[in-house]
Amino acid sequence: MRKLSSINIDGTLGKLALTPGLNNCYLAYTAGTGNGDVIIYELNKCTKQTTINAYKKPVVQMRFDINGSLLATACSDGKTIRIFSVPSGRKVYSLHRGIHEAEIHSMSFDPTSTLLGLTSVRGTLHIFR
Numbered sequence: 001m002r003k004l005s006s007i008n009i010d011g012t013l014g015k016l017a018l019t020p021g022l023n024n025c026y027l028a029y030t031a032g033t034g035n036g037d038v039i040i041y042e043l044n045k046c047t048k049q050t051t052i053n054a055y056k057k058p059v060v061q062m063r064f065d066i067n068g069s070l071l072a073t074a075c076s077d078g079k080t081i082r083i084f085s086v087p088s089g090r091k092v093y094s095l096h097r098g099i100h101e102a103e104i105h106s107m108s109f110d111p112t113s114t115l116l117g118l119t120s121v122r123g124t125l126h127i128f129r
Contacts, residue, residue, distance in 0.1 A: 070084070074118070
């Protein structure tokens with residue numbers, strides 16, 4: 001392995017997600033400033049594709065589907081999970097986990113990208129279709 005690129009994320013709070021497949025090779029990362037923006041970066045071309053204004057609060061979890069065509073995001077209150085189309089950044093789903101704040105610990109798509117599972121600090125597991 002060798003270094004492809006270095007990206008300044010403007011802070012120390014940055015989160016990232018990489019696409020798991022070979023077809024679409026994207027990196028999603030937060031700017032580190034805690035403003036809820038997610039940047040989509042195309043790894044093969046080493047270029048920024050788009051900026052998604054996902055939330056007004058910091059993004060704490062992100063996960064690509066296996067095809068790299070969907071990105072699930074969760075913000076610090078954990079109430080709403082948003083799914084965006086990649087690379088356009090268009091919001092395709094807004095899922096509501098609950099009315100009480102809860103830190104999201106993990107998220108995962110199934111292999112067909114029709115289910116999204118997540119766990120929270122409240123000891124709950126949620127499945128969305």
